[in-house]
Amino acid sequence: MQQGEDLQQDVHIGILALQGAFAEHQVMLKKVPSKRKIVIILVRTQDDLASCNALIIPGGESTTIALLARLAGILEPLREFAKKKPIWGTCAGAILLASAIENPKKGGQELLSGMSVTVARNGWGSQVESFEAPLEVEGLRESERPFHGIFIRAPVVTAIHTTPSDPPIVVISRISTSLLPSSQTIVSPDEDDTDPRDPRTIVALRQGKHLLTSFHPELTKDNRFHEYFVTECVFPSLLS
Numbered sequence: 383m384q385q386g387e388d389l390q391q392d393v394h395i396g397i398l399a400l401q402g403a404f405a406e407h408q409v410m411l412k413k414v415p416s417k418r419k420i421v422i423i424l425v426r427t428q429d430d431l432a433s434c435n436a437l438i439i440p441g442g443e444s445t446t447i448a449l450l451a452r453l454a455g456i457l458e459p460l461r462e463f464a465k466k467k468p469i470w471g472t473c474a475g476a477i478l479l480a481s482a483i484e485n486p487k488k489g490g491q492e493l494l495s496g497m498s499v500t501v502a503r504n505g506w507g508s509q510v511e512s513f514e515a516p517l518e519v520e521g522l523r524e525s526e527r528p529f530h531g532i533f534i535r536a537p538v539v540t541a542i543h544t545t546p547s548d549p550p551i552v553v554i555s556r557i558s559t560s561l562l563p564s565s566q567t568i569v570s571p572d573e574d575d576t577d578p579r580d581p582r583t584i585v586a587l588r589q590g591k592h593l594l595t596s597f598h599p600e601l602t603k604d605n606r607f608h609e610y611f612v613t614e615c616v617f618p619s620l621l622s
Contacts, residue, residue, distance in 0.1 A: 392421050393416075393419070394436075395411060395420055395421070395434065395612070396422075396425040396430060397411070398425050398447065398460075398475070400426060400447055400454065402442020402474055402475075404424065404440045407472075408422055409600075416612060426454060426456075427455075428456050431463060432459075435467060435619070435620060436470075436619065437467065437470070438469070439471045439475030439478055440473075441474045441600070442475075444475075444478055444491065444503065445487050445492075447475075449492075460494055464495070465496075467619060468591035468593070468611070469496055469592050470592070470594075470611045470615065471496075472595050472599065472600065473534065474537075476501060476596050477493075477537050478493060479594055480493055480497055480500060480594075481495040481497060481499065482500040482501075482541075485502055485503050486503060497587075497589045498542060498589060499542055499581075501538065501596075504535045504536075505538025506533055512535065513561065514530060514533065515533070515557060515558070516528035517529045517531040517585065517597075518555060519555040519610075529606060533585075533596065533597045534598060534601075536596045536597055537596050538582050540582060541581055544589075548590075549589050550589070552587060552588045552589070553587045554587060555585050555595075556578070556584055556585060562582050591618075591619045593615050
C-alpha cells in the first residue's frame with residue numbers, strides 16, 4: 383500500500399472498557415478533528431483489541447481494571463499490544479502503563495510495563511485531596527493556553543529508569559512543586575517552580591509511541607490532549 387493510500391484508511395482507536403471513565407474518553411475522541419476517520423472501539427475482548435491501531439486506558443481503579451483484564455483473558459494481549467502499538471494511560475491507566483509501582487494494594491498490582499517509570503498509587507492522597515490546576519503543556523495546539531488539569535486520587539511519578547535500548551522519555555507537562563504531596567521544596571519567586579530535578583512534578587510524558595497523564599483530560603471540555611494523542615502518537619505509528 384502506498385503512503386498516500388494509507389492516509390485514506392480509517393484509524394481504529396480502542397478504549398479499554400472494563401471499568402472507569404471509558405465513556406468520557408469516547409465522547410472526547412468523537413470531537414477530535416482529523417483528516418482520517420476515527421473508528422472508536424470499546425475494548426472488552428481479545429478480538430476487540432486485535433482490531434485496534436491504538437488504545438486508551440482510562441482512569442478508574444487500576445487493580446480492578448487489571449483483575450477484569452485477566453478475567454477477560456486480555457491482560458497478556460495488552461502487554462503484547464504495548465510492545466507494538468500506542469497506548470495512552472490516564473490516571474489508573476498511567477499506573478497500568480508503568481513498569482514499577484510504589485505502595486501497591488495488598489496482593490500486588492499487575493502492570494503492562496510499557497513505560498520506564500515508577501509511579502505511586504494515589505500519590506496525592508485520597509478522594510478528598512483531589513484538586514485542579516492550570517497546566518502548561520508542550521506540543522498541544524494553542525499551547526500558550528493552559529490546559530485544565532483535574533487530579534483525582536492521582537498517581538505520582540517517582541522515578542524514571544530508562545536504559546540505552548529504551549526510547550527516550552519526553553516530559554511534556556510539569557506541575558508546581560507547591561502542589562506536590564508533602565512538598566518541602568522552597569522556591570524563590572524568581573525561580574521556575576516546576577522543578578525539573580524532581581520527577582514528582584511530571585504530570586504528562588511520552589516515551590516512544592506511548593503517552594502518560596496522571597490527570598483526567600477526559601473530564602474537561604477541552605479535547606486538545608485527545609487530539610495530541612491522535613496526531614503525535616497514533617498517526618506516526620501507522621507510517622512506521
